[in-house]
Structure formats: structure tokens, C-alpha cells
Amino acid sequence: QVQLQESGPGLVKPSQTLSLTCTVSGGSISSADYYWSWLRQHPGKGLEWIGYFYYSGSTNYNPSLKSRVTISGDTSTNQFSLKLTSLIAADTAVYYCARGVFDVWGQGTMVTVSS
Amino acid sequence: DIVMTQTPLSLSVTPGQPASISCKSSQSLLHSDGKTYLYWYLQKPGQSPQLLMYEVSSRFSGVPDRFSGSGSGTDFTLKISRVEAEDVGVYYCMQGIHLPITFGGGTKVEIK
Numbered sequence: 001q002v003q004l005q006e007s008g009p010g011l012v013k014p015s016q017t018l019s020l021t022c023t024v025s026g027g028s029i030s031s032a033d034y035y036w037s038w039l040r041q042h043p044g045k046g047l048e049w050i051g052y053f054y055y056s057g058s059t060n061y062n063p064s065l066k067s068r069v070t071i072s073g074d075t076s077t078n079q080f081s082l083k084l085t086s087l088i089a090a091d092t093a094v095y096y097c098a099r100g101v102f103d104v105w106g107q108g109t110m111v112t113v114s115s
Numbered sequence: 116d117i118v119m120t121q122t123p124l125s126l127s128v129t130p131g132q133p134a135s136i137s138c139k140s141s142q143s144l145l146h147s148d149g150k151t152y153l154y155w156y157l158q159k160p161g162q163s164p165q166l167l168m169y170e171v172s173s174r175f176s177g178v179p180d181r182f183s184g185s186g187s188g189t190d191f192t193l194k195i196s197r198v199e200a201e202d203v204g205v206y207y208c209m210q211g212i213h214l215p216i217t218f219g220g221g222t223k224v225e226i227k
Binding site: 037046047048049060061062063064096103105106107108 | 116154156163164165166169175207209211214215216217218219220221
């Protein structure tokens with residue numbers, strides 16, 4: 001059974017860079033069958049797709065965040081990561097990692113951007 | 116971006132009664148491969164979203180058969196034949212045909 005677990009800081013200062021990691025167990029990010037995505041949910045709001053990583057190394061990002069986002073994968077650790085730069089208060093959200101068509105989700109990690 | 120519009124915003128349902136949620140997309144979700152890339156998710160209180168339906172009408176593993184999906188092109192519906200207490204939460208539709216992937220605003224289902 002595939003499980004995903006997000007990890008990273010819960011509090012980040014404005015203008016800094018957020019780095020989150022998603023650890024995949026029970027499956028492999030090297031699989032050609034799935035894309036590996038990051039999504040977020042602002043407090044009390046809906047879902048926003050941030051972008052995905054594919055085993056070939058290809059990525060695709062939401063244009064609304066593209067200039068600030070990097071998603072990468074590490075097959076040696078079976079993890080994929082999110083970097084979001086130039087943080088502002090509006091980046092405060094629960095961040096999720098998910099597989100494929102989002103059939104498997106992590107539990108989510110709350111990130112607050114505040115000085 | 117494809118805009119996904121869900122109605123109603125909220126629904127209060129008596130247990131055992133049916134419920135229906137509409138989702139409309141600003142562009143057709145029918146792909147040239149013949150599939151329609153419309154998905155439904157349920158986010159129960161305090162939990163991550165969970166996949167209910169994929170490609171309009173296929174139930175994901177473990178989803179009860181009281182859930183059904185229908186529609187084509189730009190108009191879609193999720194129906195719950197008999198709502199149970201465990202069905203409370205926010206339901207989201209999502210399109211996966213055009214990047215960026217986009218979600219509807221959500222429909223909150225409560226029990227009367």
C-alpha cells in the first residue's frame with residue numbers, strides 16, 4: 001500500500017524559501033505509471049495544484065506559481081520535493097503531496113508564512 | 116485555465132435521502148483518446164481529500180456503490196443515492212485534461 005508523508009518547517013519568514021519533502025513508501029517515484037504532485041489548500045479554501053514531477057525528470061507547474069516553484073525527485077531516497085521562493089503571507093496553506101490523479105495523498109503539512 | 120463551477124455551495128441532507136452535486140467546466144473535458152478527465156474527491160473534516168470517482172463515472176477502489184457519476188462534455192453530476200453520516204465533508208470536482216489542473220470550489224455536505 002503506497003503511503004506519502006510530507007515533511008518540512010511549519011513556520012517560514014516572508015521572502016524566504018519553503019522546502020518541503022514528500023517521502024513515498026510502498027511504491028517508487030521511478031515508476032512510469034505516475035506523476036507526483038504538490039497541491040495546497042489555503043485556510044478554509046479550496047484546492048490548488050502547484051505542479052508535478054515525473055520519473056523522467058520532466059516537470060510542469062501552475063503558471064500562477066511557475067516563477068517561484070521547483071519540484072524535483074530523488075530516486076535514491078524515493079522522495080520528491082517542493083521549493084517555493086519569495087514567500088508571502090498568501091502562501092500560508094496546508095501543502096499536500098499526491099500521486100497520479102491524486103488517488104493517494106499525504107496527510108498534509110501546515111505552513112505559515114509570518115515574521 | 117479551465118474554470119470548474121460547482122453547485123450548490125452547500126447541501127443539508129436527511130440520512131437516507133439522495134443528494135446531487137453539479138459541476139460545469141468552461142471547456143470540454145473530452146480527450147481525443149475518448150476519455151473524459153473529470154474526477155470527484157471528498158474531503159472529510161480534518162482529513163486529506165480522497166478520490167471517489169475517476170473519468171466521470173468509474174468508482175475508485177472501496178467507494179460505496181451509493182456514489183455515482185454522470186455527464187459528458189462540460190456538464191457533470193455526482194449523486195449519492197442514500198446519504199449516510201460518513202458522507203459529510205466537502206466534495207470537489209477536478210479536471211485533468213488541460214494543465215493547469217483545476218478544481219471546483221467545493222460543495223459542503225452536511226447531515227440534517
